[in-house]
Amino acid sequence: MAKRSIEIKTNDGVAKAGLFRSAKASPAKAGVILYMDAFGPRPVLDEMAERLAGNGYAVLVPDLFYRNAPYGPFDAKTAFTVEETKTKLMALVTGTTQEMTIRDSGAFLNALTAADISGPIGVVGYCMGGARALNAAATHPDRIVAAASFHGGNLASDAPDSPHRKAASIKARVYIGTAGVDRSFPPEQSARLAEALRVAEVDHTIENYVGVGHGWCVKDHSVCNEAAAERHWKRLTTFFSETLR
Template sequence: MAKRDIQIKTSDGLVKAGLFRSAAQAKAAIILYMDAFGLRPALDQMAERLAGDNYAVLVPDIFYRNAPYGPFEAKTAFSDEKRKAVIMGLLSGTTQDMTIRDSGAFLDALDAEGVAGPVGTVGYCMGGARALNAAAAYPGRILAAASFHGGNLASDAADSPHLKAASIKARVYVGTAGVDRSFPPEQSARLAEALRTAEVDHVIENYAGMAHGWCVPDHSAFDATGAERHWKRLATLFAETLG
């Protein structure tokens, strides 16, 4: 498994990103949208696992406009009020529209790396909504989009992904934590209605007993059994849509 650190030029600066791929020619590409704790070994580990199925996996720094920052320890970051304030500032200062624009540059970077075929997206925590919004913004290229413990997927905000359901041509998978204040049952119902009305091929699955962050190995809520279930769902989604 090979990782290359690359830089991607956008209208707002340079994005640091990791590009992971096996020695074989990648059959398709995946963009992994990070959680709120930034690029770190845990995300590298996840990208390597995806790349092991012969995908080229791009993991960009969504917070690049505010770099350098951190690093943050996922298990303890919110236990310190100063660190929590910094992370919340990064979140509020990096809008969905910013990441949607950036995603066009991410796709161009994949083209430049010789991976010009279909693309899947997957996001965790704050990355979940970004993975879905990217699919809505680039429907001709993104054929699969997944969110795991993503927050505010059907909120009252103008940039909520459910409002763009009609633009999504990808197959969508949403894995939700059993109890998650950032994505309560009423939002799940609203998202399901929007996707079904738009005739989007989708699954919304509730992981009962899991807490927000259960998929990410360095997160305090990590659950090995639940994480393996997520990997199986993700492998199936990408195998059936990306070829």
């Protein structure tokens, strides 16, 4: 597995990113953008990108917090339980708006094009990345054919930039994996998102992973659930194999 560190020029600066490709899949059959969770790029996200790339994709993991670099690193198990790091993290999350990442997503797609990825593009986001993956799909319906979110927060909130408001612009197939108990995506938001996608005639699945908490997919989270994480991998790889042909 090969990781190449690259720099992506955006309208607001330069975002560092990792581009992962399998030596066994050259050229890559399709591209995937992995939208990070709140703790930023780190070895565990590299591992996830490598696992995805092993299925024949070129996987891009951009730093969404690049406007505030350098920052961290953060320990996902304790960052939100220590007041100092919690304050720093929340400043990064709230200071990196949906609109910022929407602007950046065009540059991320161009980075895949520059890397000779001419096939279909999928996106997947975790935690704060879930909404950003859906907003990217709504903004670039001509490029993104598959969009997945796992324990994504505020996917159908009252905020004006909530992705459910852009459902009519989504042409991609959508998969949403939700935690059994998640204050950032309560049942009323799930119902609102389902209705928006249904009315917009978006091909979608919303699946509830009962008994797991927000962050269950990611190995360095305190609530990581190994069995449910493997279920997430099965769903994600099947989803991309069906859509990124």
